[in-house]
Amino acid sequence: xxxxxxxxxxxxxxxxxxxxxxxxxxxxxxxxxxxxxxxxxxxxxxxxxxxxxxxxxxxxxxxxxxxxxxxxxxxxxxxxxxxxxxxxxxxxxxxxxxxxxxxxxxxxxxxxxxxxxxxxxxxxxxxxxxxxxxxxxxxxxxxxxxxxxxxxxxxxxxxxxxxxxxxxxxxxxxxxxxxxxxxxxxxxxxxxxxxxxxxxxxxxxxxxxxxxxxxxxxxxxxxxxxxxxxxxxxxxxxxxxxxxxxxxxxxxxxxxxxxxxxxxxxxxxxxxxxxxxx
Ligand code: AMP
Numbered sequence: 600x601x602x603x604x605x606x607x608x609x610x611x612x613x614x615x616x617x618x619x620x621x622x623x624x625x626x627x628x629x630x631x632x633x634x635x636x637x638x639x640x641x642x643x644x645x646x647x648x649x650x651x652x653x654x655x656x657x658x659x660x661x662x663x664x665x666x667x668x669x670x671x672x673x674x675x676x677x678x679x680x681x682x683x684x685x686x687x688x689x690x691x692x693x694x695x696x697x698x699x700x701x702x703x704x705x706x707x708x709x710x711x712x713x714x715x716x717x718x719x720x721x722x723x724x725x726x727x728x729x730x731x732x733x734x735x736x737x738x739x740x741x742x743x744x745x746x747x748x749x750x751x752x753x754x755x756x757x758x759x760x761x762x763x764x765x766x767x768x769x770x771x772x773x774x775x776x777x778x779x780x781x782x783x784x785x786x787x788x789x790x791x792x793x794x795x796x797x798x799x800x801x802x803x804x805x806x807x808x809x810x811x812x813x814x815x816x817x818x819x820x821x822x823x824x825x826x827x828x829x830x831x832x833x834x835x836x837x838x839x840x841x842x843x844x845x846x847x848x849x850x851x852x853x854x855x856x857x858x859x860x861x862x863x864x865x866x867x868x869x870x871x872x873x874x875x876x877x
Pocket of ligand 1: 625626627631632633635636741742744745769770771772779780781782
């Protein structure tokens with residue numbers, strides 16, 4: 600596996616890489632959620648690149664940019680073992696050189712759910728992903744449904760800006776007890792990890808209510824809040840919404856996205872599931 604640190608070298612590699620070329624953008628501290636994307640990329644493409652870049656533009660001033668877990672050597676080993684061709688590892692100055700001025704804003708859908716408490720987040724994500732697409736020129740790019748709103752934002756950006764990239768998504772990978780894998784799970788103490796199970800448990804309860812015929816979005820939101828608050832976790836949002844527009848639903852029709860963000864101590868965790876009539 601080759602490690603590339605500059606935009607210039609990455610563009611040169613991409614220009615001669617076998618096609619289709621697949622890209623998996625990440626912030627590192629790789630776990631099985633990331634690796635499912637990497638494996639899919641490897642099987643669907645003739646060349647594969649994984650970027651590891653902790654993107655300053657998507658962190659707010661009081662967020663965990665500096666403390667974000669960095670495990671470069673073990674990430675490198677995992678990617679090498681998975682047979683990835685290129686690890687793209689740019690420094691912040693390579694992506695945002697002095698005088699950097701341009702940001703991408705996907706409107707409307709980014710103002711809801713995570714966009715409310717993290718107003719800079721999707722602007723930072725869309726900007727860095729567009730830059731990564733321009734640098735690596737992938738035919739396919741792979742993202743996880745764990746970050747459902749991010750996925751919709753990037754699909755919208757790709758459509759609106761006529762990008763020549765196909766965005767593929769893969770389901771959430773969970774620990775055996777249901778906790779959605781996340782790089783931020785390393786912040787959790789054993790007690791906090793126990794509280795964090797309330798996210799996936801409340802989603803299972805929501806799914807079960809829907810299966811048994813409950814169609815009131817508010818009743819489902821209320822049940823989720825009850826389960827999470829019992830674990831003394833602090834709710835950022837609980838949403839039962841349209842999976843494309845993120846507008847809150849009242850009466851659930853064919854399907855809904857159930858999504859939540861919760862503070863466990865100082866760690867903000869997200870999870871979601873789609874509920875639909877079968
Ligand atoms: P991150 O490094 O957190 O920015 O995530 C990089 C990519 O991995 C994003 O497309 C995420 O949606 C995806 N991802 C993160 N956690 C999971 C998970 N538990 N299951 C599936 N995909 C994930």
